[in-house]
Amino acid sequence: SQKIEQNSEALNIQEGKTATLTCNYTNYSPAYLQWYRQDPGRGPVFLLLIRENEKEKRKERLKVTFDTTLKQSLFHITASQPADSATYLCAHLIYNQGGKLIFGQGTELSVKP
Amino acid sequence: NAGVMQNPRHLVRRRGQEARLRCSPMKGHSHVYWYRQLPEEGLKFMVYLQKENIIDESGMPKERFSAEFPKEGPSILRIQQVVRGDSAAYFCASALGADEKLFFGSGTQLSVL
Numbered sequence: 001s002q003k004i005e006q007n008s009e010a011l012n013i014q015e016g017k018t019a020t021l022t023c024n025y026t027n028y029s030p031a032y033l034q035w036y037r038q039d040p041g042r043g044p045v046f047l048l049l050i051r052e053n054e055k056e057k058r059k060e061r062l063k064v065t066f067d068t069t070l071k072q073s074l075f076h077i078t079a080s081q082p083a084d085s086a087t088y089l090c091a092h093l094i095y096n097q098g099g100k101l102i103f104g105q106g107t108e109l110s111v112k113p
Numbered sequence: 114n115a116g117v118m119q120n121p122r123h124l125v126r127r128r129g130q131e132a133r134l135r136c137s138p139m140k141g142h143s144h145v146y147w148y149r150q151l152p153e154e155g156l157k158f159m160v161y162l163q164k165e166n167i168i169d170e171s172g173m174p175k176e177r178f179s180a181e182f183p184k185e186g187p188s189i190l191r192i193q194q195v196v197r198g199d200s201a202a203y204f205c206a207s208a209l210g211a212d213e214k215l216f217f218g219s220g221t222q223l224s225v226l
Contacts, residue, residue: 100161
C-alpha cells in the first residue's frame, strides 16, 4: 500500500540557517503533495501544494521541490526563525473511493536563537 | 468566515460510555474528514464524508465507531463503549472539493478513564 515517510528524528538548527525536511513516498507518484505545519495542541495548517509537473514552488521563505524520479519532496525554510519551530507534515491524496489525504508522521523542527 | 469548529475541546469518558465529537465545517465546505492522532504519531485517516454520504471509511474500526454528516447540522463522530485505547486527539477537517487543501479544527482530546 502507498506510504509516506518523513524523518522521525527532530531537526535542530540555528536561527538564520536553512531548514530542509524530507518526505519520501512509495509506489506510485501522487498527482500532488501538500505540506502542513502543526503546533502543539493545534490542528495542522496548510502551507504549500506542489503538483507532479512542478519541480519547485515558493512562498515567502518557504520552498518545496518534487522529484518523481527519487519519489521525494523536500521542504526548505530559509532564514529560519524560532517562530518556525513546529512539526511539519507532508501529505498526498489517495484516489480511492473519492480520495483521502494521507499524512506522513511529521518532522519536528526546533530553531534555536 | 469562521474556521472549522470542533467541540468539545476536551472530553473525559469512563470505559463503556459513549463519546460524541462534533465538527462544523467552514461555510460552503461539503467535504469533511476525520483523523486521529496519538502522541508522537502522525495523523491517521479515519473517514471521509460528503453531505449525507460516507465516501471512504477505510480507516475507521468496524465496531463501535460511526460517523455522519447530515444535511443540516455538524458532522458527528460517535464512539460507543469507549476503551482506554480510544484516548487520542481527534481532528476534523473540511474542504471545498475532493482534491483541495484541508482546513483543520483545533481537535477534541478524548480521555478514557
